[in-house]
Amino acid sequence: MRTERNLTRLDRVFARLDREPERPAHLSVPRASRHRTVLVIAALAFYLAIVWLVVTTSWLVRLDWQVMFFRPYQQWASIHWFVDYYVVLGQRGPTAVMVAAWLGWRSWRQHTVRPLLTLGASLLLLNITVGAAKYGMGRLGPHYATVIGSNEMGLGGDIFPSGHTANAVVTWGILAYLASTPRARRWLSAISAVTSLGVGMATVYLGTHWLSDVVLGWVAGLLILLALPWFEPLIARAETYAFDLRDRWRARGGARTPAPVTPVTAPAPARLKPLTAPQNETAAREATEPTRGPRSPAYLAPGPHTTRSERTPVTPVGSRRPPQSDRIARGTPHAPATRPVTGG
Numbered sequence: 001m002r003t004e005r006n007l008t009r010l011d012r013v014f015a016r017l018d019r020e021p022e023r024p025a026h027l028s029v030p031r032a033s034r035h036r037t038v039l040v041i042a043a044l045a046f047y048l049a050i051v052w053l054v055v056t057t058s059w060l061v062r063l064d065w066q067v068m069f070f071r072p073y074q075q076w077a078s079i080h081w082f083v084d085y086y087v088v089l090g091q092r093g094p095t096a097v098m099v100a101a102w103l104g105w106r107s108w109r110q111h112t113v114r115p116l117l118t119l120g121a122s123l124l125l126l127n128i129t130v131g132a133a134k135y136g137m138g139r140l141g142p143h144y145a146t147v148i149g150s151n152e153m154g155l156g157g158d159i160f161p162s163g164h165t166a167n168a169v170v171t172w173g174i175l176a177y178l179a180s181t182p183r184a185r186r187w188l189s190a191i192s193a194v195t196s197l198g199v200g201m202a203t204v205y206l207g208t209h210w211l212s213d214v215v216l217g218w219v220a221g222l223l224i225l226l227a228l229p230w231f232e233p234l235i236a237r238a239e240t241y242a243f244d245l246r247d248r249w250r251a252r253g254g255a256r257t258p259a260p261v262t263p264v265t266a267p268a269p270a271r272l273k274p275l276t277a278p279q280n281e282t283a284a285r286e287a288t289e290p291t292r293g294p295r296s297p298a299y300l301a302p303g304p305h306t307t308r309s310e311r312t313p314v315t316p317v318g319s320r321r322p323p324q325s326d327r328i329a330r331g332t333p334h335a336p337a338t339r340p341v342t343g344g
């Protein structure tokens with residue numbers, strides 16, 4: 001009996017990530033519709049209104065000073081450690097690295113560089129617009145204020161609008177902008193709005209920004225997200241150029257024309273002549289004889305070798321016969337032979 005394992009939610013998520021999707025040509029790209037144009041005009045009018053209220057030292061500036069004198073970091077000192085960490089979600093360096101890592105993985109999976117190009121275009125617009133406004137108006141922050149009730153404009157500061165807030169709106173809002181489904185776009189829009197709102201209030205709590213700085217930072221970031229569809233044709237051309245450059249690089253470096261291969265003709269097989277009778281007998285004898293190992297070297301006596309005729313004759317010393325007791329040497333007198341006496 002075969003039992004199937006029930007997949008958990010985590011298993012289904014990893015199974016979905018392991019898929020290899022095709023290039024998302026069917027995904028809808030946000031267009032500069034009439035509704036979006038109206039939103040851009042309304043946000044731009046609100047942006048100019050905030051700037052005008054601060055420049056004219058209106059009720060908004062008095063509200064800024066009241067919040068600063070309230071000193072939220074002293075009223076709720078127990079959450080100071082949490083706010084110090086949470087405000088990092090608005091810093092440009094860490095947030096850009098995190099979002100770029102996610103979009104880079106998505107670009108690799110979907111075979112497109114549009115997510116990374118869109119992030120780069122939004123950050124470029126953020127640096128140009130918000131940076132120019134910061135140094136153009138030159139407002140000082142609450143910690144460097146000099147005159148109570150003053151708008152602190154044109155004094156060489158760089159606090160208005162809030163860069164942390166605008167960066168949080170753009171960096172986290174780009175995930176909702178690039179969402180593939182309407183449901184994901186709604187959820188990511190809500191999450192990015194809450195995150196950027198919390199980052200802006202964290203800067204007010206720490207006393208690094210006026211309240212009007214945060215409001216203007218929200219509007220500045222929203223303007224960049226609303227204006228991105230006007231830059232979509234430029235992003236598409238940059239993507240096409242990137243792929244063309246990649247193809248040219250591959251064609252120049254990797255796709256080289258192989259050298260022509262010369263066909264090799266196999267030689268004709270040689271014909272063998274039949275062996276004659278004597279050769280057959282010799283081959284059979286050689287095949288039946290056991291193979292002999294190599295002979296051991298002969299050890300010769302030292303000295304030069306001479307022939308037998310050149311050798312000096314050697315006379316043996318003494319007689320080679322064995323000694324005999326009853327034999328008389330030559331030249332001695334004969335003695336009478338004695339015979340043994342036998343009885344009888």
